[in-house]
Amino acid sequence: MKEILRWPAAELAQKINRREIKAKEAVSAYLEQLYALEPELNSFVTVDEEGAYAQAGRIDELTQSGKNAGPLAGVPVAVKDNLCTRGLRTTCASRMLEDFVPFYEAGAVERLRAAGAIILGKTNMDEFAMGSTSETSAFGPVKNPWDISRVPGGSSGGSCCAVAAAQSLCALGSDTGGSIRQPASYCGVVGLKPTYGTVSRWGLVAYASSLDQIGPIARNVEDCALLLEVISGGDKRDSTCLDRRDVDFGRAFARTSASPQTSPQTSSQASLQACPEDVRGLRIGIVRDYFDEGLDGEVAAAVRRAAQQLRDQGALVEEVDLSLVSYAIPAYYTIACAEASSNLARFDGVKYGYRAGAEKGLHPMYRRTRTEGFGTEVKRRIVLGSFVLSSGYYEAYYEKALRVKAMIVAAFDKAFSRFDLLLGPVAPTTAPLLGQTGDDPLKMYLGDIYTVSVNLAGLPAISLPCGLDSRGLPIGVQLVGPRFGEKTILQAARAYEKACGGFALSPMTERAEKKGGMKV
Amino acid sequence: MAQEISDKMIDELEILAKLDLSGEERERVRKDLGQMLDYIGRMNELDTEGVEPLYHVMPAVNVFREDEETGSSIREEILAGAPEAVDGCFRVPRTVE
Numbered sequence: 001m002k003e004i005l006r007w008p009a010a011e012l013a014q015k016i017n018r019r020e021i022k023a024k025e026a027v028s029a030y031l032e033q034l035y036a037l038e039p040e041l042n043s044f045v046t047v048d049e050e051g052a053y054a055q056a057g058r059i060d061e062l063t064q065s066g067k068n069a070g071p072l073a074g075v076p077v078a079v080k081d082n083l084c085t086r087g088l089r090t091t092c093a094s095r096m097l098e099d100f101v102p103f104y105e106a107g108a109v110e111r112l113r114a115a116g117a118i119i120l121g122k123t124n125m126d127e128f129a130m131g132s133t134s135e136t137s138a139f140g141p142v143k144n145p146w147d148i149s150r151v152p153g154g155s156s157g158g159s160c161c162a163v164a165a166a167q168s169l170c171a172l173g174s175d176t177g178g179s180i181r182q183p184a185s186y187c188g189v190v191g192l193k194p195t196y197g198t199v200s201r202w203g204l205v206a207y208a209s210s211l212d213q214i215g216p217i218a219r220n221v222e223d224c225a226l227l228l229e230v231i232s233g234g235d236k237r238d239s240t241c242l243d244r245r246d247v248d249f250g251r252a253f254a255r256t257s258a259s260p261q262t263s264p265q266t267s268s269q270a271s272l273q274a275c276p277e278d279v280r281g282l283r284i285g286i287v288r289d290y291f292d293e294g295l296d297g298e299v300a301a302a303v304r305r306a307a308q309q310l311r312d313q314g315a316l317v318e319e320v321d322l323s324l325v326s327y328a329i330p331a332y333y334t335i336a337c338a339e340a341s342s343n344l345a346r347f348d349g350v351k352y353g354y355r356a357g358a359e360k361g362l363h364p365m366y367r368r369t370r371t372e373g374f375g376t377e378v379k380r381r382i383v384l385g386s387f388v389l390s391s392g393y394y395e396a397y398y399e400k401a402l403r404v405k406a407m408i409v410a411a412f413d414k415a416f417s418r419f420d421l422l423l424g425p426v427a428p429t430t431a432p433l434l435g436q437t438g439d440d441p442l443k444m445y446l447g448d449i450y451t452v453s454v455n456l457a458g459l460p461a462i463s464l465p466c467g468l469d470s471r472g473l474p475i476g477v478q479l480v481g482p483r484f485g486e487k488t489i490l491q492a493a494r495a496y497e498k499a500c501g502g503f504a505l506s507p508m509t510e511r512a513e514k515k516g517g518m519k520v
Numbered sequence: 521m522a523q524e525i526s527d528k529m530i531d532e533l534e535i536l537a538k539l540d541l542s543g544e545e546r547e548r549v550r551k552d553l554g555q556m557l558d559y560i561g562r563m564n565e566l567d568t569e570g571v572e573p574l575y576h577v578m579p580a581v582n583v584f585r586e587d588e589e590t591g592s593s594i595r596e597e598i599l600a601g602a603p604e605a606v607d608g609c610f611r612v613p614r615t616v617e
Contacts, residue, residue: 103597197578210576239583330560341537348538350610355603362615363538371540376548379539383549384556386536387529400563402573407566409574441552442559458577483577 001509004029005166009075009223010250012169013116016074019063023056023074027118030076034120034167037508041143043152043161045081046089047121052076055118070116071250072230078168080159081122082129083109083214084203088119092205093137094127096347096354096373106203107238108172108214108231115230120168123158127375128344129179129207131155132444133437136377141434144186145506146473150431153183159217160187164506170227171217176207177332178426178451180215181463185426185476188465188506190224190493191217195483196458197242198228200235208339209240211332211455220503221493224462226250228486249486279495280314282488284479285419288319290450296429298469303425306466306477309499310423310492320419323411325453327404329445332452334388334401340378341385347373380441409457416482421492425450426463426476450478460486462493465503472507523557525550 004026007015015021031049038044062069079085082092084102091097109119126136134142134157142157144150145165152161156173160183163171173180175193184191192215199214206212216227229250234243286307291300311317349355349369356368374382388397415422427447437444454461459480466477477496481489497503530549534541541549595608604611 100601103594103601236585240578242578324566327563327566330563333556334560334563345538349603350612351598352601353603360613362613365613366538367534367540370538371545374539379537379545380549380552382537382539383533383541383553386533387553387557388560390532390536397557397560397563399573400568401560402575403568403571404563404566406571406574407568409577442555445559456577 001033001166001505002029005033005509008220009072009169009218009226013071013073013075016059017063017068023059023069023118024053026074026076027052027056027120030120030166030168033165033509034162037145037165037167040148041145041161041165041167042140043124043142043158043165043167044078044121045091045093045124045139045158048088048119051088052118052120055113059116059118070114071226072112073116075117076120076169077112077117077227078120078123078159078162078171079109080125080156080171080173082125082174082205083172084205085109085119085122088122090122090205091139092128093125093139094373094375094378095138098138098354100353102203104203107200107235107241109203111231111233112172117230123156123162123171125158126155126377128205128340128378129155129174129176130340130377130381132178132182132447133432134158134183135434135437136375138375143434144431145508146188147431147471150433150473151186153186153427153431155179155183156191156217157183160184160189160191163187163189163217163219166505166509169219170223172214172231173217174204174212174214175455176211176336177455178448180217181451181461181476181478182427182448184217184463186431186474188474188503189217189219190221190462190464190503191215192224192228192462192486192489193454193460194228194232194486195460197240198232198244198247198460198486200233200238200241202235202237202241206343208336209343210339211336213455219505221464221490221497222250225490244484246484246487249490277491277494277498278314279310279492282315282421282492283419284310284315284317284492285320285415285422286317287322287422287424289321289323289325290424294428294446294449295425299425299427299429299475302467302469302475303423303477306464306496307423310496313495313499315492317423320415320422322415322422324404324408325449328408328453328456329449331401331404331408332448332456333384333445334397335405335456337381337385338389338398339385341382341389344374344378344382349373377441405456408453412453412457412459420481420488421485422480424478424480426478427451430469430471430473430475454480459483460489462489464493464496523554523561525554
């Protein structure tokens, strides 16, 4: 792999701001890697080579005139294809939006561009973010860069795959029930789902609005923190977006600028803020009920080793029962599908997107358009959502799920009265083979068991690589924090990363270099 | 205990979901929906007596803004993405006979 592809985001941006290299060189190196691996991986729906070079040109002009081009100057970012990008096709990996070109930009993408980042393209995903394997895409499945006979996870599979294969330095994903954390785990990268309301959802094509949250995907914790800082903050266009002031995640964790002046949020963190990589005294609860039946033995062992690693560094690690675990998926799918059926009502063949031809009458056109435009999994969820919201079933299913959600939130509150963070697996297994899950939706849904409750409770959580199984596939460990606990999560994550000596990219990145070498 | 999905229920869902559920699709929906309802029905094992439904995890307050016009007209840009437009409007198939 080329040297330039190895630099972390902060370092790359610094070199570009100091005019040691040009943004155009970074773009060309990443595009070369992207194109070399894309035939095998299919991680992108659209590559925006022209736009990327144009943005790089603007960055280079700024730096040439002596200006600072921002904290992400020239940093290539891949954006999940459910985030609107002005003038750049946004498909949600659906036939319904195959030719949809937004005339406005998502809030998170605006912030990225303002920070100097370069959007390389739009990443493949499960259709409308509904799936856990990235196989429900209308543009073909994404492959796992660690083993291309396997899935990368989903729904942000393209984003995680692109980062793991160094097709991009960082990426944005969205997480409704684990859609950042689970593919991050399968692909061996760092993925963070922020506290609900931290990142504006303006321009994110809605799946389940009360659960959706955009988050960063990166190779290491520091890049993840830097990206999170850039995309966080208030936005009047999303009424659920909070005007958080404590979003200096990147600055707080940059090794060079670690400063003890940051005001602590809670007393238990007071001593820790001074040294961001220190976990001494941090109270971490291992969620015992996540280690019950269904969890693969190798995954369990790796996650327990990660906990031990944090204990060795001075964290106070104890077991905790979260309870209600087996009710999280029923409540999640009820709420998520209900919201999806409502949100996806907008796709009717009138205002944008696909329209079925030759239908006489408005209602037959609506039905035909939606029947032809949506894939099987999307229709499955719309039907379930329509059912649980329908008269006569609303109380029994939808309201019941909201009561279960209240109990899950209370269970987390109780756990966080004793612990600063919770630790557990991200997914029950490592990446499954392609084509294994499609016919059995329930089996796919059960894979979300350790991630969905975090969305129901609106909490922040990170997925970190914690080793490989005997087949050489990445395993992920999840750290969950209380609301607004991103800094504590990042601090523990940094400490763990440091103790591991950093995380490796997929072996495929080295193979690409050999290929490139042969060409010369 | 499998939940029976009757033809009448599927007919109603077709209207609510605005989907054609005919032929093969109909049988798939019957099977999938039945299976999912059985599964999510396990929520009934939990006693939620006295627990209020939680709509928002964040303390929810309505967010108001002034009703002021901002930006410029985006009519042209919006219509450019429409499947069919005519005279500055969306065009749809005939709605009344």
